[in-house]
Amino acid sequence: MTAPSHVSSEQLYFVAVVVLGLCLLLAVVVVLSKLITTHRRTATQARLAPLRPHLLAVASGEDTDGAARARLIAHRDSRGELDRALVGVLTKVRGAPADALVDVLRERDAVTSTLHASRASSSVRRARAFRTLGLLRDADLTTDLLRGLHDRSPEVRLVSARAIGAVGPPAGPRAASAVLRAVRTQRTHPGVAAGTATDALVRLGITSEPAVRDGLTDDDPGVRLVAATVAGRGLFISCAPQLTGLARTDPDQLVRVAATDALGEAGRADDCPVLVTLTSSDEPAPVRRAAARALGRLGTPDAVAALEVLLGDADRGLAAAAATALGDSGPGRDTLTRAAADPDRTAPAVRAARVTLELLRLRRGTDRA
DSSP states (O other): OOOOOOOOHHHHHHHHHHHHHHHHHHHHHHHHHHHHHHHHHHHHHHHHGGGHHHHHHHHTTOOTTSHHHHHHHHOOOTTOHHHHHHHHHHTTOOHHHHHHHHHHHHHTTHHHHHHHHTTOSOHHHHHHHHHHHHHTTOGGGHHHHHHHTTOSSHHHHHHHHHHHHHHOGGGOHHHHHHHHHTTSOBTTBOOOOHHHHHHHHHHHGGGGHHHHHHHTTOSOHHHHHHHHHHHHHTTOGGGHHHHHHHHHHOSSHHHHHHHHHHHHHHTOGGGHHHHHHTTSTTSOHHHHHHHHHHHHHHOOHHHHHHHHHHTTOSOHHHHHHHHHHHTTSHHHHHHHHHHHTOTTSOHHHHHHHHHHHHHHHHHHHHHHO
């Protein structure tokens, strides 16, 4: 048995003094950092103050004679402060003013400096550079943006995917395929978030359809999930047969739900029998509810009839989803009205119909207000 160790009062005092000193040092560092940051921000604002009226004139579309644009182009600064200010404003405007700001950046040779920054050692600088490249919306820069999808930093890969989406359809099918592949996990590197990839592919429009078709058969469930979601939001009717297969048999439940929702978005009456089958009691609850939502989007007589049956389902979540789906169409609302007043209906079915009708009434009242 070891003897208990003893700590002298002098040692405790020394430790306390060291800890107090470190706390004071940390406080000083925080205060100094804040003061330095504030000073730099104030100095930057002071240097840019003479240019602010010109920047606002271009951003508001009021630079009719081009004088403000010429003044911004002529300004030279080694710190890149004006370029960062232009990019900051560019994120908030659209249309002709945005095009004018892009022209100013190009005339100031911001593209060259941004491409150089996209290879910087700092991930923050690289991310900022790829964000700027996307804002330029130049299809000729797509190859450089694709390079960002392979960056070692997950934040840079995320920004690059968003930037490709900002370029839009001119980025082309190759960019769409690259964004979809970037969803995969590579060794220890997590893939691009599904939501970010989905938004980027939707913004690429019809050019992403070939990539989406391929993605629906990918080995990675994350890729299939994104592909199914984009197929629905993009109304890619050519993908309907593949979506039907995924909705029925995919081993990943999230993919099944996404594919089922996509079938509803596509709005094909031919898909109604498949969706009705997916509401059967032997299917997982999330798939059944997705099928109910999809049937509501179809709004066909057969879909309305199937949803009416689901009002009395033992899964009250499914019954509520069916009632909400019925509320999305005129025939469905008529069905809800009849169900709410039918004495032969089960109490849960009547309750689901009445609650949905009341919500619809409140929504109409809010819309009028």
